Amino acid sequence: MARGIRDKVAILGMGCAKFGERWDKDADSLMLEAYEEAIADAGIETSQIDAAWLGAAFDAVNIGPSGIPLAMALRLNDIGVTKVENYCASGTESFRGAVYAVASGAADIALAMGVEKLKDTGYGGLPVRTRGTTHDMIGVTGSAPGNFAQLASAYRARHGVGADDLKRAMAHVSVKSHANGAKNPKAHLRNTITEEQALNAPMIAAPLGLFDCCGVSDGAACAIVTTPEIAKSLGKTDIVTVKALQLATSNGWELQGSGWNGAYFHTTRIAAAKAYQEAGITDPRNQISLTEVHDCFSITELVTMEDLHISREGEAWRDVLDGMFDADGKIPCQIDGGLKCFGHPIGASGLRMIYENYLQLLGRAGDRQRAEQPVFALSHNLGGMPNQNVSSIAIVGMMGA
Amino acid sequence: MSGAGIHGFGAYVPVTRLQRSAIHAFNGWFAGGLKGLAKGEKAVSGWDEDPITMAVEAARDLYADGARNADAVTLASTTHVFADRANAGVVKEALNLADTVMTMDAGGSQRCGTSSLIAALDAAAAGRTTLHLAAERTTPKPASEREMTAGDAAAAILVGPGPGLARLIAHHSVAMDFVDHFREAGEASDYDWEARWVRDEGFAKIAVPALKAALAKAGLDGGRVARLIVPVAVRGIPELLAKSAGIAPEAIADTLGAVIGHAGAAQPTLMLAHALETAKTGDILCLVGFGQGCDILLFEATGAGARPRLGVSGWLARRRESHNYGQYLFHRDLLSLEKGMRAEHDSKTALTALWRNRKAVMALVGGRCTRTGTIQFPKTDVSVNPNDHAIRTQEDYPLADVPARILTYTADALTFSPDPPSCYGNIEFEGGGRMMSEFTDIAPDALEVGTDLRMMFRIKSFDELRGFRRYFWKAAPAH
Numbered sequence: 013m014a015r016g017i018r019d020k021v022a023i024l025g026m027g028c029a030k031f032g033e034r035w036d037k038d039a040d041s042l043m044l045e046a047y048e049e050a051i052a053d054a055g056i057e058t059s060q061i062d063a064a065w066l067g068a069a070f071d072a073v074n075i076g077p078s079g080i081p082l083a084m085a086l087r088l089n090d091i092g093v094t095k096v097e098n099y100c101a102s103g104t105e106s107f108r109g110a111v112y113a114v115a116s117g118a119a120d121i122a123l124a125m126g127v128e129k130l131k132d133t134g135y136g137g138l139p140v141r142t143r144g145t146t147h148d149m150i151g152v153t154g155s156a157p158g159n160f161a162q163l164a165s166a167y168r169a170r171h172g173v174g175a176d177d178l179k180r181a182m183a184h185v186s187v188k189s190h191a192n193g194a195k196n197p198k199a200h201l202r203n204t205i206t207e208e209q210a211l212n213a214p215m216i217a218a219p220l221g222l223f224d225c226c227g228v229s230d231g232a233a234c235a236i237v238t239t240p241e242i243a244k245s246l247g248k249t250d251i252v253t254v255k256a257l258q259l260a261t262s263n264g265w266e267l268q269g270s271g272w273n274g275a276y277f278h279t280t281r282i283a284a285a286k287a288y289q290e291a292g293i294t295d296p297r298n299q300i301s302l303t304e305v306h307d308c309f310s311i312t313e314l315v316t317m318e319d320l321h322i323s324r325e326g327e328a329w330r331d332v333l334d335g336m337f338d339a340d341g342k343i344p345c346q347i348d349g350g351l352k353c354f355g356h357p358i359g360a361s362g363l364r365m366i367y368e369n370y371l372q373l374l375g376r377a378g379d380r381q382r383a384e385q386p387v388f389a390l391s392h393n394l395g396g397m398p399n400q401n402v403s404s405i406a407i408v409g410m411m412g413a
Numbered sequence: 414m415s416g417a418g419i420h421g422f423g424a425y426v427p428v429t430r431l432q433r434s435a436i437h438a439f440n441g442w443f444a445g446g447l448k449g450l451a452k453g454e455k456a457v458s459g460w461d462e463d464p465i466t467m468a469v470e471a472a473r474d475l476y477a478d479g480a481r482n483a484d485a486v487t488l489a490s491t492t493h494v495f496a497d498r499a500n501a502g503v504v505k506e507a508l509n510l511a512d513t514v515m516t517m518d519a520g521g522s523q524r525c526g527t528s529s530l531i532a533a534l535d536a537a538a539a540g541r542t543t544l545h546l547a548a549e550r551t552t553p554k555p556a557s558e559r560e561m562t563a564g565d566a567a568a569a570i571l572v573g574p575g576p577g578l579a580r581l582i583a584h585h586s587v588a589m590d591f592v593d594h595f596r597e598a599g600e601a602s603d604y605d606w607e608a609r610w611v612r613d614e615g616f617a618k619i620a621v622p623a624l625k626a627a628l629a630k631a632g633l634d635g636g637r638v639a640r641l642i643v644p645v646a647v648r649g650i651p652e653l654l655a656k657s658a659g660i661a662p663e664a665i666a667d668t669l670g671a672v673i674g675h676a677g678a679a680q681p682t683l684m685l686a687h688a689l690e691t692a693k694t695g696d697i698l699c700l701v702g703f704g705q706g707c708d709i710l711l712f713e714a715t716g717a718g719a720r721p722r723l724g725v726s727g728w729l730a731r732r733r734e735s736h737n738y739g740q741y742l743f744h745r746d747l748l749s750l751e752k753g754m755r756a757e758h759d760s761k762t763a764l765t766a767l768w769r770n771r772k773a774v775m776a777l778v779g780g781r782c783t784r785t786g787t788i789q790f791p792k793t794d795v796s797v798n799p800n801d802h803a804i805r806t807q808e809d810y811p812l813a814d815v816p817a818r819i820l821t822y823t824a825d826a827l828t829f830s831p832d833p834p835s836c837y838g839n840i841e842f843e844g845g846g847r848m849m850s851e852f853t854d855i856a857p858d859a860l861e862v863g864t865d866l867r868m869m870f871r872i873k874s875f876d877e878l879r880g881f882r883r884y885f886w887k888a889a890p891a892h
Contacts, residue, residue, distance in 0.1 A: 140755050149883060168862075216825075217826060273820075
């Protein structure tokens with residue numbers, strides 16, 4: 013395995029727009045909102061940014077093609093701006109571009125922006141779109157809930173978990189995220205819900221009810237990264253560094269091959285193992301302090317606890333019900349509300365997760381600050397669907413941790 | 414070998430059986446006179462079926478597990494999907510038949526089913542084997558008599574040299590432009606003239622003489638006929654023909670009106686396939702085709718030959734009762750419902766890509782790695798086998814007839830479907846190969862991991878903007 017980039021790149025500043033139904037804002041205004049916070053946090057000028065990456069997934073129904081929308085929104089200084097798209101993992105993908113640019117020495121300071129303006133479609137949920145000329149003839153596009161709901165059918169069959177037990181564990185995931193989101197002023201959904209509400213909600217794609225699905229939001233999030241040395245030279249003392257950044261992309265084995273049982277994410281298991289190695293983590297269940305995972309659906313969060321090697325296979329549902337991932341649990345998950353309640357402006361989500369982990373590490377998370385000082389904070393940003401996806405993992409921690 | 418005969422038969426009846434009482438419950442206030450017809454049930458195809466998909470199923474029923482031998486494929490229908498694209502050609506692709514097969518569509522009359530059968534028999538005399546198919550999916554006007562009597566079905570007869578399981582004795586045809594009803598090209602429904610006139614001037618003066626002439630040509634006495642097949646929905650007509658030709662009333666074949674309805678130009682083939690299921694050695698079968706003239710065909714059953722996978726009776730047993738007249742109307746474009754914005758998704762087909770991928774799309778042909786034996790769908794340049802990503806080693810591997818089972822599933826209420834919820838999931842083929850597939854003919858609460866599946870050729874989506882439809886394979890419950 014490659015040597016990795018542990019501690020080679022520091023986060024200089026981060027920002028995040030308020031997520032939600034931002035009826036009055038265009039994408040460029042959302043990007044500016046995130047950027048103003050990040051640049052102030054970084055304490056630099058726009059002219060000091062050497063390169064930028066823009067993550068957006070549904071560009072055809074919001075910002076349009078290329079890196080130009082970011083360059084124009086921020087009036088960047090004639091630098092190279094690259095737009096990246098990797099389904100819902102586009103946010104972490106833009107972070108990866110900026111981090112790698114700094115790690116390579118090609119840029120001293122780089123910007124990662126993720127944005128999505130989803131509430132201009134006229135209907136709720138993600139926009140319907142093509143998945144390519146040939147796929148549209150032989151594949152099933154379905155909806156996001158329909159694709160992820162299948163995890164539950166396979167999980168039950170694989171692990172012999174009763175439908176009611178699993179549904180209750182899924183409800184616990186959502187009740188917890190609503191409780192967390194209620195404490196987050198930037199969250200899209202700030203209401204608390206009860207287990208009964210989650211269990212009795214209208215069915216979207218069996219067995220996923222309304223509260224098993226995350227919100228679809230407008231929003232933007234931004235990171236400015238540099239080397240730890242430059243960060244110090246700019247006067248930073250508490251330096252958060254990237255411990256690991258890994259990505260795994262399905263090559264068709266799950267969809268077309270044999271062996272996958274449909275109850276887990278093959279890519280997440282691979283990316284997690286590589287990330288732990290890169291970060292020097294040997295016992296994730298006891299070393300990871302908190303996680304922000306891609307909880308597009310309650311069942312996704314549940315099985316991801318296993319794929320991150322935190323819960324044992326087939327037992328995440330028990331850990332969930334035991335409160336292990338609650339805000340006051342052993343390893344809080346979605347302490348900011350997650351995709352479920354912070355919201356899911358696709359291209360911004362990966363950066364939003366890193367933003368929360370960054371705030372938590374620096375003790376700047378306000379009412380939702382984890383009581384015990386975190387050491388390693390992990391974010392997991394997934395794009396696609398269980399049988400074909402992009403899974404990215406970013407682990408951040410204090411310099412020296 | 415001399416002469417021509419029937420070498421195989423098959424049928425297809427859609428699973429949904431709409432109760433005529435449900436139709437009348439809705440329309441009775443307006444069309445009270447149809448109360449007498451509000452009995453029994455009619456077979457109605459789903460939103461994803463048409464004469465092409467139904468014909469494919471009838472052909473698969475005929476071939477069962479046997480070799481798919483045919484020099485030609487003909488499809489008879491008065492409700493052809495395409496006015497300019499060989500409908501039989503689509504069926505040929507779905508059946509994965511050789512490109513050297515000749516294809517031809519027959520249409521234009523209720524009689525086209527029997528006329529194309531006669532043409533196939535004539536070709537058999539010249540040594541050619543024809544897969545004769547007939548399928549119908551009509552859109553009768555709501556609250557019409559035809560709505561009560563019509564049904565959807567398809568049937569298949571394999572015609573070839575030699576006697577087979579039923580030898581052709583004789584055929585006889587007359588053509589007269591007797592317009593008892595009509596439907597101009599592009600129109601959805603028929604316009605009918607008075608039934609009494611059709612009986613007295615049509616059946617009595619055209620069909621009866623034709624039947625007598627055919628029997629005379631064959632040198633047969635009417636009393637020899639074991640099965641008189643008169644595919645006419647009007648009560649009393651089969652009896653009229655039987656009596657006039659000296660055929661015993663017991664010989665009159667069940668019109669299947671009570672359980673399927675009248676499937677237009679497919680009804681003669683359907684009833685013939687039904688009669689062949691129970692025909693005994695030496696039985697004389699007399700088939701009547703009526704429409705702007707009359708065709709009469711006389712066969713003698715030999716007791717030999719292949720059996721269909723299910724046949725008419727098998728398909729009849731695969732049945733789901735429906736009282737949902739509204740769903741029927743919507744699926745036939747007779748009722749406009751708000752589909753929502755998700756239905757606006759553009760289903761434009763790249764015809765270039767369709768042609769390149771026609772084996773995969775139309776015949777569900779996957780690939781099998783000649784080095785590792787790995788089976789996959791679709792066939793790709795590089796094998797999916799994680800232990801050997803062999804390049805360009807795959808040979809064609811047809812999956813359409815390979816049993817499969819459910820690996821994962823959902824019933825999705827968010828995705829637009831003309832028949833919500835949209836059911837789909839990952840499936841696994843026996844012996845290897847996986848894909849994500851839509852489920853059809855399945856009740857959402859019947860979905861379970863491990864459920865046995867059988868692939869069926871169906872409409873995938875409609876391109877309403879351009880007047881095109883996509884076909885692909887879906888998974889249906891095997892039992």
